[in-house]
Amino acid sequence: MSQVTRSAAGQISVTRSSSTLHSLAQFLIRRRIILSAILFGMLVVHDIAFGSKPRDLANFRDPYSAIGGSLVLFGLALRSWAVGVLRKDAELTTSGPYRLIRNPLYVGSFLMMFGFCALIDDPKNIWLLLGPILIMYTIKVRQEERTLSALFPAAWADYVRMTPRFFPWIGRADLAAHWSAEQWIRSREYHALLATVAALVAIKIWQLS
Numbered sequence: 001m002s003q004v005t006r007s008a009a010g011q012i013s014v015t016r017s018s019s020t021l022h023s024l025a026q027f028l029i030r031r032r033i034i035l036s037a038i039l040f041g042m043l044v045v046h047d048i049a050f051g052s053k054p055r056d057l058a059n060f061r062d063p064y065s066a067i068g069g070s071l072v073l074f075g076l077a078l079r080s081w082a083v084g085v086l087r088k089d090a091e092l093t094t095s096g097p098y099r100l101i102r103n104p105l106y107v108g109s110f111l112m113m114f115g116f117c118a119l120i121d122d123p124k125n126i127w128l129l130l131g132p133i134l135i136m137y138t139i140k141v142r143q144e145e146r147t148l149s150a151l152f153p154a155a156w157a158d159y160v161r162m163t164p165r166f167f168p169w170i171g172r173a174d175l176a177a178h179w180s181a182e183q184w185i186r187s188r189e190y191h192a193l194l195a196t197v198a199a200l201v202a203i204k205i206w207q208l209s
Helices: 003-030 032-049 063-085 104-120 124-151 153-162 181-186 190-208
Strands: none
Touching: 032 104, 032 124, 063 104, 063 181, 063 190, 104 124, 104 190, 124 153
C-alpha cells in the first residue's frame, strides 16, 4: 500500500471515529434526562432489593433528612427561578440566577440529585451517579456555550468574563429579574415539580414499608 493510500485510509478511520463519538455525544445529550432517571432508578431498586431504608422525611432532627430535603427543595426552586427568567435564543439572559452562575438549571438539578442521595442514605449512589451524569451534562453545557457564543459573540465574551460557570462568586447582590409564569409553564418545568413530589411521596412510602 502506498503512503498516499495509507494516509487516506487513516484519515477515513479518524473521520469515522470522530463521527461515532459525535453521534454518541448527541445521543447522550438528547437522552440525558431519561438516562439519568434510569440510572437512579436502578440504584434505588438495588437498595430496595438489599433491604436498605431511606431517611425519614419528617424527622427534621436527622441532619441527613434536613440537608437532603433542603437540597431537593432549593434545587427545585433554583430551577424554577431560572426557567421563569430565561429567554432562550431571544436574548442572552444575564439577570436573576444567571447573574450568579451561567448554568443555574443544571446546578439546581445537581443539588436535587445530591439531596435525593442523602435521603436514600446510600453514599455509593453519589459516586455511581456523579461520573455518568457529569459526562452527559458537561457535553451539553459545552454545546450550549458554543451556540450562545455564536448567537451573542460580544455579549457572551463579557458574560463569561464576569460570571462563573457553576460556582458563584460572593457579593453579586443585584439579582432582580422579571419572572414569567407563562415561560415556566411553556418550558414544562411543572414536570420537574410533579416528579419531585412523586419521588418524595415514594421515599416516604418506602421508609414506612
